[in-house]
Structures are given as C-alpha cells and as structure tokens.
Amino acid sequence: xxxxxxxxxxxxxxxxxxxxxxxGYSEGPLLILAGAxxxxxxxxxxxxxxxxxxxxxxxxxxxxVTFTNKAAREMRDRxxxxxxxxxxxxxxxxxxxxxxxxxxREIGHMGFEPGFxxxxxxxxxxxxxxxxxxxxxxxxxxxxxxxxxxxxxxxNRGLWPxxxxxxxxxxxxxxxxxxxxxxxxxxxANALDFGDLLMLTVRLFQNHPGVxxxxxxxxxxxxxxxxxxxxxxxxxxLRLLSQxxxxxxxxGDEDQSIYxxxxxxxxxxxxxxxxxxxxxVVRLEQNYRSTQSILDAATAVVQNNVDRLGxxxxxxxxxxxxxxxxxxxxxRGEASYVVSELxxxxxxxxxxxxxxxFYRIHAQSRVFEEELLKYNLPYAVIGxxxxxDRAEVKDALAYLRVLVNRNDSESLARIINRxxxxxxxxxxxxxxxxxxxxxTSLWGGVExxxxxxxxxxxxxxxxxxxxxxxEELRNHIDQEPVAxxxxxxxxxxxxxxxxxxxxxVEAETRRENLxxxxxxxxxxxxxxxxxxxxxxxxxxxxxLQLFLEQVTLYSSADxxxxxxxxxxxxxxxxxLEFRVVFMVGLExxxxxxxxxxxxxxxxxxxxxxxxxxxxxxxxxxxxxNATLRRLHGRVQSNLPSRFLDEIPPDLTVGSxxxxxxxxxxxxxxxxxxxxxxxxxxQWEGDELPPLEPGSRVEHPIFGAGAITEIVxxxxxxxxxxxxxxxxxxxxxxxxxxxxxx
DNA sequence: TGGGAAATTTTTTTT
DNA sequence: AAATTTCCCA
Numbered sequence: 001x002x003x004x005x006x007x008x009x010x011x012x013x014x015x016x017x018x019x020x021x022x023x024g025y026s027e028g029p030l031l032i033l034a035g036a037x038x039x040x041x042x043x044x045x046x047x048x049x050x051x052x053x054x055x056x057x058x059x060x061x062x063x064x065v066t067f068t069n070k071a072a073r074e075m076r077d078r079x080x081x082x083x084x085x086x087x088x089x090x091x092x093x094x095x096x097x098x099x100x101x102x103x104x105r106e107i108g109h110m111g112f113e114p115g116f117x118x119x120x121x122x123x124x125x126x127x128x129x130x131x132x133x134x135x136x137x138x139x140x141x142x143x144x145x146x147x148x149x150x151x152x153x154x155x156n157r158g159l160w161p162x163x164x165x166x167x168x169x170x171x172x173x174x175x176x177x178x179x180x181x182x183x184x185x186x187x188x189a190n191a192l193d194f195g196d197l198l199m200l201t202v203r204l205f206q207n208h209p210g211v212x213x214x215x216x217x218x219x220x221x222x223x224x225x226x227x228x229x230x231x232x233x234x235x236x237x238l239r240l241l242s243q244x245x246x247x248x249x250x251x252g253d254e255d256q257s258i259y260x261x262x263x264x265x266x267x268x269x270x271x272x273x274x275x276x277x278x279x280x281v282v283r284l285e286q287n288y289r290s291t292q293s294i295l296d297a298a299t300a301v302v303q304n305n306v307d308r309l310g311x312x313x314x315x316x317x318x319x320x321x322x323x324x325x326x327x328x329x330x331x332r333g334e335a336s337y338v339v340s341e342l343x344x345x346x347x348x349x350x351x352x353x354x355x356x357x358f359y360r361i362h363a364q365s366r367v368f369e370e371e372l373l374k375y376n377l378p379y380a381v382i383g384x385x386x387x388x389d390r391a392e393v394k395d396a397l398a399y400l401r402v403l404v405n406r407n408d409s410e411s412l413a414r415i416i417n418r419x420x421x422x423x424x425x426x427x428x429x430x431x432x433x434x435x436x437x438x439x440t441s442l443w444g445g446v447e448x449x450x451x452x453x454x455x456x457x458x459x460x461x462x463x464x465x466x467x468x469x470x471e472e473l474r475n476h477i478d479q480e481p482v483a484x485x486x487x488x489x490x491x492x493x494x495x496x497x498x499x500x501x502x503x504x505v506e507a508e509t510r511r512e513n514l515x516x517x518x519x520x521x522x523x524x525x526x527x528x529x530x531x532x533x534x535x536x537x538x539x540x541x542x543x544l545q546l547f548l549e550q551v552t553l554y555s556s557a558d559x560x561x562x563x564x565x566x567x568x569x570x571x572x573x574x575x576l577e578f579r580v581v582f583m584v585g586l587e588x589x590x591x592x593x594x595x596x597x598x599x600x601x602x603x604x605x606x607x608x609x610x611x612x613x614x615x616x617x618x619x620x621x622x623x624x625n626a627t628l629r630r631l632h633g634r635v636q637s638n639l640p641s642r643f644l645d646e647i648p649p650d651l652t653v654g655s656x657x658x659x660x661x662x663x664x665x666x667x668x669x670x671x672x673x674x675x676x677x678x679x680x681x682q683w684e685g686d687e688l689p690p691l692e693p694g695s696r697v698e699h700p701i702f703g704a705g706a707i708t709e710i711v712x713x714x715x716x717x718x719x720x721x722x723x724x725x726x727x728x729x730x731x732x733x734x735x736x737x738x739x740x741x
Numbered sequence: 742t743g744g745g746a747a748a749t750t751t752t753t754t755t756t
Numbered sequence: 757a758a759a760t761t762t763c764c765c766a
Binding site for chain 2: 067068069093094096118121142145194195197198258259260261262360361363364383409417420422423424425426427458459552553554569570571572590593594595596605609631632633
Binding site for chain 3: 139325363630631632633634
C-alpha cells in the first residue's frame with residue numbers, strides 16, 4: 001500500500017543546493033532564512049514530501065502551520081501531488097484552525113462543551129459594549145472597539161486577566177475587570193473568540209500533561225511558515241509541541257514581518273538559534289521571482305530600516321522594466337491610469353489573473369471597482385467587507401449557530417428580533433439580566449423568564465413563540481443537511497417573507513446573497529471537508545459545526561481563481577506573486593499610514609509592508625500616488641510617500657515629485673518656498689494644506705514650532721505643535737493663524 | 742415599547 | 757462613507 005519510500009531522492013531534484021539542504025535535513029531544529037521569492041514554500045512542501053517518502057515520518061506525524069487557510073490548502077495539494085496521493089493525513093492548517101480542531105476534541109477538559117461557538121470581531125464588540133454598559137462604565141472612556149483590540153493584544157501575548165500588571169495599561173484595574181467579565185460571559189455562552197482558540201489550547205497543554213504528551217508524541221515533525229509573524233502565544237504553543245522531538249522547522253524573513261498590530265514579535269525569528277540550541281540555519285538568497293530592477297528597488301526601500309539582519313538577495317533575471325511611477329491629480333485619475341494600463345497590457349497578451357492591485361487600506365478599493373466596471377473587466381476584491389460579513393448572511397448564520405449552541409448569546413441576541421417580531425431592546429435587556437443573575441446565558445434568561453413568569457402580556461407571548469421556533473428547528477439538526485436546515489430556518493422564522501414584503505432593490509440583493517449562502521452550504525456538504533486519518537479517531541463534529549467553523553475562520557482571501565483581476569491590501573498579498581503589480585496610494589498619511597507616522601518602529605513596519613508589496617511583482621511594478629484624495633468622505637491633499645523617494649531614480653520611469661523639485665515625504669520643503677497662508681482662500685472646502693508631522697509652522701503668538709501630530713482631516717483637523725518658546729500646544733487648523741515655514 | 746429616521750462619530754493592517 | 761447612537765413618533 002505504502003509505496004512512497006521508493007523515490008525519496010527524486011523529490012529533492014530540481015532544488016538548488018540550499019533548498020536541497022533544508023528540504024533533506026534530517027532531525028533537530030531548523031531555521032530557514034528565506035528572502036522574498038526564494039522558494040520557501042517550495043522548500044517546505046518538498047521537505048514534507050521528503051520526510052514521508054523517505055519513511056522518516058508518516059503523514060499524520062507531520063504538522064505544518066501556514067498563515068492563511070488558502071496557503072494551507074495549496075500546500076496540502078502540492079505535498080499530495082509530490083507523493084502521488086500518499087500525503088493525506090498531514091495536518092496543514094493555520095494556528096487558529098489547528099487549535100479549533102484540537103479543542104473540538106479536547107475542550108471538555110477545560111469545562112466547555114464541544115459544540116462551542118467562535119465569536120468574531122463583531123461578536124466580541126457587541127458583547128463588550130453590553131458588558132461595559134452593565135458594569136456602569138461610560139462607553140466614552142471604554143469604547144468597545146479599543147477595549148476589544150486591547151484584550152485581543154493581551155491574548156496574543158498570552159496574558160489572562162490575572163496576569164495583567166499595572167504597566168500593561170494605564171488603568172489596569174477597570175480594564176482587567178472588563179476583561180475578566182468578558183471571559184465569564186464567553187464561558188456562559190460556551191463561546192471562544194479568536195484569541196481564546198490559542199490561549200485555551202496552551203492552557204489545556206499546560207494543565208493537562210497527558211493531553212500534551214499525546215500531541216507531542218504524535219507530531220514528530222512541525223513546520224512553520226511566515227515565522228517572522230508569529231506572536232508570543234503562538235511561540236508558546238510551538239515550544240510546547242516541539243519539546244519531545246525538537247523537530248521544529250521554521251521559515252521566515254525578518255523584512256516581511258507586517259503583523260505587529262497582532263503582537264507579531266520579530267525576536268522570535270531573530271532569537272531562534274538561542275531558543276533552540278543546535279539549530280541548523282539555512283539561508284535562501286536567490287530570488288526566482290522578480291527582475292533585477294524590481295528587486296533592487298524593493299531592497300533600496302527596506303534598507304532604510306535599522307532593525308534588520310540584512311541580506312543579499314540576488315536574481316538571474318537581469319534588467320527588466322524599470323519601476324513605473326505615476327502621480328495622478330486625484331484618486332479617480334489614479335484609478336483611470338491603472339485601468340488604462342491594464343487595458344493596454346491586455347492587448348499585449350497579459351491575462352488579468354496575472355495582475356493585481358494592492359492598496360494599504362480596503363477603503364481604497366472602491367474607485368478601482370467603479371473604473372473596472374466601466375470597462376467590464378472581471379475583478380475580485382479580496383477581503384474587505386467579506387461575503388460572510390453581510391448583515392443578512394450573519395443573521396442566517398446566527399440562526400444556525402443558535403441551533404448548535406443555544407447559549408451563544410451574541411447570535412441569539414442578533415436573531416431574537418430579526419425579522420422584527422416585537423421583542424425590543426428593553427425586553428432583551430431584561431432577558432439578559434435574568435440570565436446573568438442565574439449565571440447563565442441569554443437563552444438561560446429566556447427559559448427562566450418563561451418558567452418563572454418574569455414577563456407579561458405581549459412580551460411574554462412573543463418570547464414564548466420565539467422559544468418554540470428555536471426548539472422546533474432544533475429537532476431537525478441531525479436529520480437534515482446544512483442547506484435544508486438553513487432554508488427551513490429562514491422560512492419558519494419568516495425571515496425570507498419579511499424580505500419579500502420589503503420589495504426594495506436592497507432587499508432583493510439580500511435575498512440574492514442568501515441564495516448564494518444556501519448554495520455554499522450545499523457545496524460544503526458535497527465535499528468532504530477535511531480528510532481524516534484513521535488514527536485521528538476524531539469525534540466527527542457535525543457537518544453543521546464544521547461549516548460554521550469554516551465560515552468563521554476562512555477569510556475570503558482563501559478563494560481566488562479564474563480569469564479575474566485581484567484587488568487586495570498588501571497584507572493579504574503576502575505569499576502571493578503576480579507578473580504585473582500596481583501598488584497604489586503611495587502617499588504620506590496613507591502609506592505610510594498616519595497612525596504609524598509618529599513612531600519609528602511603526603514606520604519601519606510600514607516600510608516592510610511596502611517591501612512585501614513590491615516583491616510580489618515578477619515583471620512589472622507600478623507605484624502610483626494621487627495629489628488629492630477623497631477618503632472617509634473628505635478630500636485630502638497628500639504628499640507623495642517618502643518610500644518613493646527612497647528608490648534610486650535610475651531604476652524608475654515616470655513622474656515623481658522629487659524629479660520636479662517638489663517636496664516628497666518627510667523632507668523639509670525647499671526653503672525659499674512662498675509662505676502658504678491657508679486662511680485666505682487658497683485651501684477651499686475640505687482640502688487640507690500640505691501639513692504633516694515634522695512641518696515647521698509659525699504662530700502669531702506662540703512663535704515658531706514643529707508639528708508633532710495631526711488629528712483628523714480637513715479644516716476641522718487639530719494639530720499638535722511643539723513650539724520653541726511655549727512648548728506643546730493643540731491648535732484647531734481652521735482658526736489658527738499659522739504660516740508654513 | 743418598538744421601529745425607523747436623523748444626528749453624530751470615527752476612520753489600518755487579520756486569524 | 758460607514759458605523760453607531762440618539763431622537764422622535766406611533
């Protein structure tokens with residue numbers, strides 16, 4: 001049956017000596033420092049295939065961790081192809097998916113039920129918003145959004161509420177209290193958030209050595225891609241899992257670390273040799289992807305970073321097109337330039353699937369979409385408002401989630417009055433309170449209210465009817481395929497009916513989306529989601545549960561195919577490559593993003609993001625910027641990105657501000673520039689004067705100073721200025737009699 | 742009480 | 757522009 005071991009060495013054919021060394025390396029920790037385009041994924045897949053083909057590991061003894069589920073699927077397919085279908089059983093997944101899978105089996109040890117829900121960002125926020133209100137705290141001092149991200153950051157660092165010390169936050173008392181309350185509410189709801197998937201797995205391993213032992217023994221070889229973007233909790237997990245066999249192989253590039261906001265810690269890769277003594281280090285420095293011009297330009301940018309090991313990447317693809325600069329008058333002009341270039345190149349035979357548009361933030365996609373629609377060019381926006389984030393889709397999924405786990409309070413709260421059935425905010429608050437008092441979920445509150453007569457009149461009738469609806473639907477869980485169950489839920493809840501009666505175009509779109517969701521559910525049932533190895537003896541989580549998990553954990557970056565142009569953020573572009581890349585919006589304030597402006601560490605990360613984007617290009621790279629940009633409903637005027645200025649002019653063609661002697665990026669404006677006074681009509685409407693941190697200004701009373709921070713946009717923006725004579729002041733731009741120096 | 746309209750606030754990047 | 761909160765009427 002297992003005929004694989006006959007051809008182990010052929011698997012290493014076609015690799016260069018360094019790739020070969022890494023792929024064929026036998027036992028012990030292994031660090032592969034792999035520059036952009038140096039074939040790291042190829043090396044990883046060949047290593048997995050070789051481990052199995054040579055008989056050193058059986059498929060189920062290998063765990064490979066990738067950054068996205070899409071990457072996981074690709075890697076699984078490639079391994080499988082190399083092994084002629086003997087590769088099934090290798091676990092290839094993201095940290096989150098792997099942990100979810102472990103927890104489905106083991107979470108009983110932690111006092112949760114196996115049918116646990118997974119809360120996404122929106123669920124977390126609404127849960128927090130309610131808790132903060134319940135605790136009598138002001139949502140001004142504790143905006144749910146920022147509390148959510150702080151808690152998330154704690155989790156990425158592996159910190160539970162009890163671990164917080166004063167230095168972790170300015171007001172650690174209340175914050176850790178909220179965090180604590182939030183964790184109890186998750187527990188009552190039998191729910192985990194994204195961070196908990198990792199946190200609970202680590203805690204499970206720490207508290208249950210027997211369970212840890214099983215996984216330690218089982219995974220004799222562990223491989224991790226994009227290691228530069230792992231955070232402390234992921235590091236802990238890897239340490240625990242690799243203890244027994246020490247066969248941890250990590251691949252990464254410190255220049256491509258772009259997830260600091262998720263607590264990714266570059267020291268993980270810098271310190272690997274210290275953390276895992278005796279580690280073998282292999283460097284992959286030959287770039288097989290890009291032309292020399294592209295590589296040189298990208299290197300020139302990233303070289304401005306202080307915090308890096310430094311490496312020499314080389315390519316045999318000499319020369320190539322110079323990098324193209326284009327400065328448009330505004331964002332529409334930028335889009336029309338990009339699309340006209342696409343049309344031109346398509347005439348020359350470029351396939352749209354070989355091109356991509358990268359931007360810093362999702363909001364930039366819109367103008368490009370409009371322009372592409374004009375010419376009927378097929379495109380796909382990756383990420384952004386994902387299909388599964390649409391209100392009606394979330395409603396439908398909430399019904400399913402409640403059927404699996406009635407205690408999922410966020411989902412229940414979402415659907416209890418959708419479609420409107422007369423159970424308003426006041427009633428829901430009461431039900432929540434009833435649940436809280438009994439230390440149970442919203443559903444517990446519903447049951448208690450019905451049993452103990454806490455409600456009267458219309459409210460009672462309506463809640464009773466809703467309760468009956470859920471109970472009725474639950475009877476069908478095990479008897480019907482996911483799609484049928486979903487259709488039944490939408491029908492019995494009158495959700496579809498309400499949309500039909502609405503009659504608006506919007507409602508029609510929503511129904512369309514629901515049909516699409518039904519189709520997705522059907523398709524899901526058709527394919528066997530994850531191949532299970534016999535040894536796994538995994539309790540077959542219901543298909544319904546697997547469907548929900550996939551919908552929650554799989555980002556839409558995980559689907560991209562056909563003859564379509566891809567639009568995405570640079571973050572989502574990591575790990576991909578395209579013949580032609582347009583990186584747009586290279587402007588101060590946008591890229592580098594203003595949130596990182598005042599902080600050198602943040603700026604270095606922005607520079608790495610830029611580097612990642614540039615190195616995706618194989619043949620042609622376009623870098624564009626717009627002088628005026630409509631963003632967040634306002635028009636702003638941006639200087640070209642300082643990153644453009646960091647690229648040597650001999651590698652580029654096209655217009656640049658620098659070539660015309662105009663100010664670029666962080667540089668001081670040329671000095672005998674006429675003084676700009678924007679109180680006298682040069683800057684109309686919402687247009688913002690060319691100000692940025694670092695600009696020097698003069699105030700009639702305070703004298704000269706330098707801008708340290710700009711808050712907001714347009715004339716209503718405030719700026720913080722450090723004046724030479726009077727120190728730091730905050731000034732509203734509109735009223736300030738400032739002059740630019 | 743519930744529902745929808747109007748006013749207000751807030752802007753990065755993701756599993 | 758979009759998300760959220762407040763306001764006002766039935």
